[in-house]
Amino acid sequence: ALCMFLLQVNEPRVAPEIFAPLSVLALAGVLLVAAGLGRRGRAVCAIVLASTLCTEVATAYAFTALNRFRPVPALAHRIRDLQDEASPEPALIYRAPIHSLMFYLGRSTEVARDGDEFRRHMGDARHGFVLVLEKRLPALREAAPEYTFRELARGPELRLNFRRSVLGQGPSSRDLLLVGASLGGEFPAAWDLPATDSPDPGSAD
Numbered sequence: 001a002l003c004m005f006l007l008q009v010n011e012p013r014v015a016p017e018i019f020a021p022l023s024v025l026a027l028a029g030v031l032l033v034a035a036g037l038g039r040r041g042r043a044v045c046a047i048v049l050a051s052t053l054c055t056e057v058a059t060a061y062a063f064t065a066l067n068r069f070r071p072v073p074a075l076a077h078r079i080r081d082l083q084d085e086a087s088p089e090p091a092l093i094y095r096a097p098i099h100s101l102m103f104y105l106g107r108s109t110e111v112a113r114d115g116d117e118f119r120r121h122m123g124d125a126r127h128g129f130v131l132v133l134e135k136r137l138p139a140l141r142e143a144a145p146e147y148t149f150r151e152l153a154r155g156p157e158l159r160l161n162f163r164r165s166v167l168g169q170g171p172s173s174r175d176l177l178l179v180g181a182s183l184g185g186e187f188p189a190a191w192d193l194p195a196t197d198s199p200d201p202g203s204a205d
Helices: 002-010 016-035 042-065 071-082 101-105 115-122 134-143 162-166
Strands: 091-094 110-112 127-133 147-158 173-183
Touching: 071 101, 071 127, 071 147, 071 173, 091 101, 091 115, 110 115, 115 134, 127 134, 134 147, 134 173
Parallel strands: 091 110, 091 127
Antiparallel strands: 127 173, 147 173
16 A cells, blocks of 8 residues: 555655556465464564565566656657547557557557557558657658658657576666657648657646
């Protein structure tokens, strides 16, 4: 419960999926307390419980430090800055393991795995926003050659991988790009605006 409270204070708009494992940990803590009511094993239960709570608190505070390795909230804010408020352009994810864009953007998004799906989700729109890993941008250009793509923003994404993060075998982060797609090569004038600072995660849109 303390961990979830700290998360709400430090990151009020964190995706709700994170609270499921934290709830399991909280339940485990309650069971440990119940098991430790007897004399036998009380010290062991107290040590395990204290260690678990310290780990949860440290993890909650780490969310703030790791914000810059969570690019989706900032890229969603950039989309909100640039989109047409009267008729928002489509927002797509191209071959990237991203599941939280809809949450942070506050509207529906689509996932495209190839050129045909990209065209279908774009529909009649002449402009759209696409989240794509930097290494897959050439494949996107090849899959939809009739579209012109322009980078609008980017952010590093942390890759929690033992081989990369601990053994140093390869980079431990990769760049996620926000690109604008244009059918015809002309981009809205608003897309030339400089990026603004992301608001506090708890502020209302």
